[in-house]
Amino acid sequence: MNNPDSISVLIIEDNRDLAANIADYLDERAYLTEVALDGVTGLHLAVTNRYDAIVLDIMLPGIDGLTLCRRLRQDAQSNVPVLMLTARATLNDKAAGFAEGADDYLIKPFELRELDIRLQALIRRSRMGERSQQLKVGDLELDLGTLALRRSGRAVELPAMPLKILKLLMKRSPNVVSRREIEQTLWGDSPPDSDALRVHMHILRTAIDPPELPPLLRTVRGIGYQLQEPDASTA
Structure with missing residues (x-):
């Protein structure tokens, strides 16, 4: 070395x-x-x-x-x-x-x-x-090596479970990821009650979508979640 x-x-x-x-x-x-x-x-x-x-x-x-x-x-x-x-x-x-x-x-x-x-x-x-392991959606950047997360140049801290969700959403962006796939990623075939995912998604949304910035995380009702650049949204 x-x-x-x-x-x-x-x-x-x-x-x-x-x-x-x-x-x-x-x-x-x-x-x-x-x-x-x-x-x-x-x-x-x-x-x-x-x-x-x-x-x-x-x-x-x-x-x-x-x-x-x-x-x-x-x-x-x-x-x-x-x-x-x-x-x-x-x-x-x-x-x-x-x-x-x-x-x-x-x-x-x-x-x-x-x-x-x-x-x-x-x-x-x-x-x-x-x-070489960098994920980027709009002004949201995640280094897969160091797990450093930044939004609009500012550092963002996330617990392990919301971070795992974010990695999945960023890798699949701009596609919609179903609730079932997210639950399987987190807990395999034995997910806890439905509120558990909702809590993790709330933590994720609060961290990466502060009020002063356009939202990146979108809920697709009845299906799942989507991460995309604001100008690409059709909602």
Whole structure:
């Protein structure tokens, strides 16, 4: 990497000796490392801080690595690269890790140099992808890499669920997205009561459509919702 001093890595590994070895090796190469020895602490750090990559063991106390990765992707909507560590070497084990959102897989025991090489590759691909992953509808812009949202040049903050809805609407704009599709995106085949989606849509509308700006979010009665530029509206 060209700027290793700017790389931050979270190591979530309950084996203290292995976690220390990884941290020491990466620290010597000018990475900035942080260590969590259980899944609960690891998930908290992962969603409250920004890291360039996460090294994640599967067998963890508190929350296992597979569950942690799934919650990171689905609940926190995080795109941080995840390198999973495990002693499980079967194809099914690897498939389970990738299915939950892991980006790469390293079988124990492993060489620390290989860990470094894989981290560099993951971070390089992530940074390249972040530069190109931009969604834009009118003056509303969303960076899929950093999840930074701006309307008319001003930063907008959104909770995870409304942000997930917004990403879907922006990707499908100017098409109408049905309530059913939004509910499936959020909750799969087990949506809560109908008021839940209404609450999330209210939060989204309030955040992205302030009174002083023309509205982008449109309710299509009996069908769903639509995100489009104001001058494209036919309502």
